[in-house]
Amino acid sequence: MHFAFDEDQLEFRAQLRALAEKQCTPADIREAWASPLGWSRPRWAALAEMGVVGITVSEEFGGMGLGLVDAVLLLEEAGRAGLPEPLVETIALGVPVLADAPGQQGSVLRSRWLSAVADGGVRIAVGMSSMPAVPGAEGAELLLLERDGELHAVPAAAVALTPRPALDGSRRLAQVDWEPSPSTLVVSGFEAEEVLAALGDRAAMGVGAVLVGVADRLVAMAAQYAKDRSQFGKPIGSFQAVKHHLADALVRVEFARPMVYRAALSLSEGDRDASLHASMAKAMASDAATLAARTALQVHGAIGYTWEHDLHLWMKRAWALAAAWGDAATHRARVLEILLAKRP
Amino acid sequence: MHFAFDEDQLEFRAQLRALAEKQCTPADIREAWASPLGWSRPRWAALAEMGVVGITVSEEFGGMGLGLVDAVLLLEEAGRAGLPEPLVETIALGVPVLADAPGQQGSVLRSRWLSAVADGGVRIAVGMSSMPAVPGAEGAELLLLERDGELHAVPAAAVALTPRPALDGSRRLAQVDWEPSPSTLVVSGFEAEEVLAALGDRAAMGVGAVLVGVADRLVAMAAQYAKDRSQFGKPIGSFQAVKHHLADALVRVEFARPMVYRAALSLSEGDRDASLHASMAKAMASDAATLAARTALQVHGAIGYTWEHDLHLWMKRAWALAAAWGDAATHRARVLEILLAKRP
C-alpha cells in the first residue's frame, strides 16, 4: 500500500506544467480557439518532444513505454493548464487499442502508426456510433471508429468530415462519413465487446482526470478572485457565503482526485473492478467539475460571464467533458448495476 | 381570479391558532406523546366544539358543511401548532369518502357515522394494504381499509390491533387484522379505483398542508434561535451561513404553500388536473419540510439534538409525514407520468 506517485511521475508533471506555463497561456488558448484547427501543431510537437504524446507507446516504437498511472497525472495537468490539444484520445484511448490489437492486423497497425504517434506526427480520434459527432476528428491522422459493435481503424484519407462546432472552441467535433471494410477491421464479435468496454473505461478515467484538473483550476481562479475583489469595503472572500461555496467545491474536487488515480491504477493492472472504479471516478469528476464551474462563475459574478475574462475557457471545457463518455448519472447507474451483479 | 382566502376562512384559522396556543403548548404535546393514546380526548372535543373536526361534514349531519379549501388552512395550522390529533384522516379522507359512498350502503354509513364525527365522538383511520401499519388506528372508532382494490368501512370492534410505535410519539401506528365482508364493503371494482385515487389525492394535499405548517414552524423556531443565541460575540443569525441556510429553507416553504392551497381548490372543484396538482403539492411540501427540519437542526446545533428541546417534536412529524402517502420522489414520478400521458 503506497497510494502516491513516485518522483519520476511528479517530475514529469512538473515538466508539463512548466511547458504549459510558457506555451499555454490563456492568450495561447484563445489563439487556438480562433485557429482553423482548434489547437496548435507546434505545441503538439513540443508535447511529443517531451514524451507526453508517446507516454503510453512502448519503447519499441519510440515511446516512453509508461502506463496509465503515469499518464493520469499528465492528463490532470492538461486539464489544469487548459491545453487545447486532444490528448486523451491519443494517449489513453488510441494507443492502448493499437497496442492490444490482435492478430496480424494488430502487428500491421502497430508498425504503421505507433512510431508516428510517438514522434508527434499522428493524432488519433475515437468515435462511437452512439456519439452525435467525433471530437478531434479534424486534424487526426487515424480514426478508431465503432459501428455495429465492430472496431475499425480508418486513416483520415478514407473519411469525409462535416465539422460541427462546439461551445468549447478547441473541441472540434465532426460528423464522420466512412465505410467499414475488412481492411479497416481491428476487432469484432465478443472480443470487440471487451475492447470497446475497456476503451470506454479508459475514456471515463482519462476524461475524468482532465476534469479534475479543470475543476482544480476553476476553484483556484475563483479563490484568487475572491481575494482580489473587494465589495462593501472588504475582499469578497471574507464573506461566509463565498467561503462556503468555495469550500464545498474544493471538497468535491479533492475527493474526486484519488478516485481518478485509483481508476488509472486498476485499469493499468487489469483489476477485475476496473470498470467499477472508472465509472466511480467519472461520476465524481463530472460532478466536481460542474460544481466548480457553477461556483466559480457565481463567485466571479458578471466579470466571469464575459468572453474577455478567462474563466469561460475552463468552464466550457468542464461542461463538455462532464457530458462526454457518459455523464455522472450514467456512470452512477453503471456503478449500481455492477454492484448489484455481484452477489453479496 | 382571486387566489386568497376569504375573511371567514382566515378567522377560522385564527380561532384554531388561539385554541392551539392555549391547549397545545409543547408541554401539551409532550404529555400527549407520553399518554396511552398519543393524543388528547379533551382537545379532540374542543376541536369538535370549534367545528374543526366536522368542517367537511355536511350541515345535515351537524357539520360545518365546508370544503377542502376551508380545511386546508386548518390542516396547515394543525401542523404549525404540532397538534397531536390525527385530523387529516378524519377531515380530509374519511368524511369525504363517507359523503360520496354510493348506494344504500352509503346512506347507512352516513347516518351511522357522520353526526358522531361532527360531535367529536368518532375518529376515522384510513389504511391501504400497501402500508406497513395504519396511523391513528388506536383510538379510531371507524377504519376505512383497502384490500385487493376494494374499500371497506370497518368499526373498531371488528378489528384487532397490534401497536407499532413510531418515532413521532403521537403517530400511533398499528397493524390491523380484519376480515372483509359484504357488510363492510363500501365500494369495489372500477368505482373503487376512482374512490381510492381521490382518497390518495386528498391525502397528498392534506398531509402536504400539515407539512407546510410544520415546515413553517421549524423555520420560525430556527430563526428565533438564531436571533437569541450568540457565539463569537454576536447572534449566530448575523452569520451569513446561518442566514443563507434559513433563507433557502424559507423559500422552499413559501413556494410550497400556494401549491397546497391550489391542490385543495382543484380537489374541491373536481378539476381534471386535481391529481397532478395534489402530487405537485405533496412533492414540494415533503421536500420543504425535510429541508426545514435539516436546516433547523443545523442552526440549533447540539441543543436541537436533545429530547428536552422542542425542536424534535416538529422534526419527527416532518420526517414521518414527508414519507407518508408517497414521498417527494414518488409524487414527482407521478407528475411526470401524468404530464406525459397528456398529448402535447
Added chain:
Amino acid sequence: MDLRFTSEQERFRAEVRDWLEAHVPSASRGTGPLPSLDTAEGFEAHRAWERVMYDARWSVVSWPEEFGGRGAGLLEWIIFEEEYYRARAPTRVGQNGIFLLAPTVFEFGTPEQKARYLPAMASGEEIWCQGWSEPDAGSDLAAIRSRATLTTGAPGAGTEGDRWVLNGQKTWCSRGAFADWIFGLFRSDPDAERHRGLTYFLVPMDSPGVTVRPIAQLDGETGFAEVFFEDVEVPAGQVLGGVGEGWKVAMATAGSERGLSLRSPARYTEAAARLVELYRRQAEADPGRAGRHADDVARAVIDAEAYRLQTYWTVTRVLDGGGVGPEASMNKLFWSETDLAIQSTALALLGEEAEMLGDDSRPPPWLDGFLFALAGPIYAGTNEIQRNVVAERVLGLPRA
C-alpha cells in the same frame, strides 16, 4: 378562492393569441426567427417588432392608453405574457426601458417626462439600457463613484437653466451596445453618506462624451457594454425624481426588476412544457438514459408551476391593496434557480449533443437558454445578496 379568469379575461386572451398567431415572426411565414438581438442587425429587427406591437397596442398593455397602452390590469398583463411566451414571440429588446425604467417614470416622472419618454419607449423608437453597476460597485451598488456636477448655464451653449456634467463609468449595461438612451445613478453630492447624494439621470447615448465599449458574453455576443462618461452635459430636465433622491428612486426600479413585473411566470412554465416534450422525445429514443433525468424534469416542472402560483398569490395580494416588499427577493431566488434547473436538465437530457452549436455557429435554443440562465443568479442583485435580504427583512435576522 378562485383561479379562473373571467370570460372577459378569456376574451382578452383569445384576442392576444389571435394577434400573435398572425404576427409573430416565424419561419413558416418567412419572417423569422429574428437574428440575435445582440447583433446590430438583430437589434434593429427586434426594434421593428416592437413597433409592430406598438402599432397594434400590444407593446405595453398595462400602460395607460395615452402612452400607448391599453390600461390593462395586472391579470391581463399576466395573460398577455402567458400568450407571448406560448407563441415563442421575440425577446423584448425594449424590456429594460419598459419593465425597469417605466415603472419609475410613472412613479417619479414629471408630466413632461412621461410624455417625452414613455411613448417613444413603447414604440421602440428609443431603446433604453441600464446604468447601475460600476467596476467597483456591483453587489455593493451604493459604492457608485460616477459623478454628476452641477453647472449653471453651460458656457457658450446658449442654453437656459441648470445643467449637469457627468463623468465616470458604468458597466454590465444590458443592451448597451446598441441602445439609444441610458438610465442610471450618479453621485451628485460627494460629501453625503453612501446611499444619499445620488441622483437618477436619463442620458442619450449619442451625447458628446459618451463612449460605449461593447462586452462580449459567454456566447461571444455583445449583450452588454461598458459606458464611459467624459464631461457629458445633461439638462436638469433629465433628472428623474429629486436631486439626491437617486437611491430611493432606483430601489423602486430595482424592486420592479427583482419582483413581479419583469419575471412573468410564463417564461418558466413555457420552458418547463418544452422540457417535458424534450423528455418525451429523448425517452422514446432511449428510455434508460432519459429516465435517469426524470426526477429532475419533474422537479423543474413543479418549480415552474410553483412560481406561477406564487405569482398569482402575490398578484391577488397586490390587487387587494397589498404590497410586494422583500418577498421580491424570494421570487428572484426562486425564478433564477428554477430557470437554471430547467435549462441544465434539458442539457443533461441532450447529453453529448448539448455542447454542439447550430449551423450558424450560435448556441441552439437549449444551450442558449442555459447560458442565459447562468446569469440569473448574478444579475439584478446576486442571489447571495437576495438571501441576505430574505434573512434580514423577512425573517428578521440581524445584520452582520
Added chain:
Amino acid sequence: MDLRFTSEQERFRAEVRDWLEAHVPSASRGTGPLPSLDTAEGFEAHRAWERVMYDARWSVVSWPEEFGGRGAGLLEWIIFEEEYYRARAPTRVGQNGIFLLAPTVFEFGTPEQKARYLPAMASGEEIWCQGWSEPDAGSDLAAIRSRATLTTGAPGAGTEGDRWVLNGQKTWCSRGAFADWIFGLFRSDPDAERHRGLTYFLVPMDSPGVTVRPIAQLDGETGFAEVFFEDVEVPAGQVLGGVGEGWKVAMATAGSERGLSLRSPARYTEAAARLVELYRRQAEADPGRAGRHADDVARAVIDAEAYRLQTYWTVTRVLDGGGVGPEASMNKLFWSETDLAIQSTALALLGEEAEMLGDDSRPPPWLDGFLFALAGPIYAGTNEIQRNVVAERVLGLPRA
C-alpha cells in the same frame, strides 16, 4: 502507486477476522447484540466487551505493547477497523478516551500519566467522556468560562503540593451519563487572552463536587450529559500538558477527532454495502419505487468509497512523513455528509416503514443510524466552522 496490502498485512487481517468471528457478541451465539450503550446496563455490557478485546490485545492495536497495544502501524489500524465494522462488532464505548484523549496523552503526557491512564483506558476499566463545550461555548470553543483556581496545599486534606479547584459547567459530554473520568479545558488565567490561559484537566467523575445531569437525545436515550463542577479539587498531576497550554493541547486532540483517527472509512463503506443490499431487497419487492432512489444509492456508495481512498491517500502521506493539517476539516465535511446521505437514502428506500420503532421501542438500525448521522454535521466542530477552516487555511481566503 500500489493499493495492495503486503502478505503480512493480509495475515494480520485474517487474524483479526478470525478472532472477531469467534468473539463478537451475536444473536446466533446468544451473546448479543448488546443493549444500547446509552443505558446503564448496555454501558456495562460494552465495557465488558472492551475488556474481552483488551485481554486479546485487540482494543488498541496501534498503541505500544507496554500500554496494551500491538504497536501496529496506521495501515494495520485501518485493516483492523475494516474488519471490525465488517463483523458488525459493538460500538466502542471507550472511543472518547482511546481516539480523542489517548493521542494527546501520548504527545503531552508525562511517563507517570501514560502509565496511570492508558492501560486502564485500553481495558475499559476507566471509560472517559469529553468536556469541551459549555452552554456559551459551542462553535466558539475559546469562550470557555469554567474556571480552574490554584490553591497550595488543600486545607485540612493533608495533601502535598499544588491543587486546583474547578468550577463551572460542561455540556454535550458524550458518554457523560456513565463515564468514570472526564477530560476537558478550564480557564486557569482569567486575565489572559481568550485562547490563552486555558488548562487541560483530567478529572474523576466521582470527585466530590461533580454532578452529572444526563441529557436525552433525539432517540430518548442519554448519549450525553451536562457535567457541573462545584469546587472540585484536582491535584496538579492531573493537568495534561502545561498550565495555560490547554488550547494547544486540546487542538491536537480536536485534530484527531476531526481528522483521520476517529473516522475510519470502514464505517461508511460497510454502511454503503448494507445500503446496496437494502436496495437489492427493496428493488426485488418494488423495482419502480426503489429505482427512484437508485441514483442516491449510487451516489452514497461512491462517496463512501471516495472517503476510503482519500484516507489511503492521506495515510500514505503521513507514512511518508507528511502531516494532516487543515485537510482534516475537508474529511470532517465529507464523512458527515456521506454518512447522512447513506442513512437518509436508506430511510427513503424504507419509505413508510422508516418511522417505525422496533419491538423494543428503540429505533431499528437504519433509523438509529440516521439519527446518529444527523449529529455528524454538528459535533466535533460544526460543518459551518469546518467550511471556514477550509476556505481560510486551505484556500487562503481572508478571515472576516
